Amino acid sequence: MxxxxxxxxxxxxxxxxxxxxxxxxxxxxxxxxPAATRIVLQKGSRYWPTDLYLRRGDTITLRNGDARLIHHAFIEADRFSFDAGDQSPGAETRLILATPGDFIMQCGIHPKMKLTLHVE
CATH class of the missing domain: 1.20.5 (Single alpha-helices involved in coiled-coils or other helix-helix interfaces)
Incomplete structure (x- = not known):
């Protein structure tokens, strides 16, 4: 042994x-x-994916994949804020993440929609 x-x-x-x-x-x-571009789908009153790990400089493309629903993505944090405004079906909005930290993206129209962003 x-x-x-x-x-x-x-x-x-x-x-x-x-x-x-x-x-x-x-x-x-x-x-x-190099910096990456990630697509986040807004569909069925959900974000797909619901958790996203990113690096500073990465881009998120928010795509409204619903046929009839309007979405309104926003982030409110101490160090960073973002407001996509109302997004009609099929619309896309881009967001470049330059600030490290953990952020919650929500929908102003559908309060249960949440996406957690982890930016290194």
Whole structure:
């Protein structure tokens, strides 16, 4: 049993180093990615998706996918605010996220509609 533990220790040590090195490489790769554009669909009195993880500089395109409903997306936060105004069916509005933090996007017409944005 003691021999088995001695054999596993180097594997655990070097395996941990490999994971740490991979994490550093992934972090560097993530930092070098260009800004992205994400589509958020407003349909059926919901945002799709309901949670979104983004980086500073990413763009959100809000698309009203309902055939008859009007939506009114907004964010009110201490460091950042946004108001898309009334969006008719099929309309799109773009938002560039430049401020890091967690934000809640709501619909002024449908209060149960919520989208959580996590911006790094």
């Amino acid at each position: 003691a021999l088995r533990r001695r054999c596993l220790r180097p594997l655990l040590f070097f395996g941990t180093l490999a994971l740490i090195g991979t994490g550093i490489a992934l972090e560097a790769a993530w930092a070098s990615l």
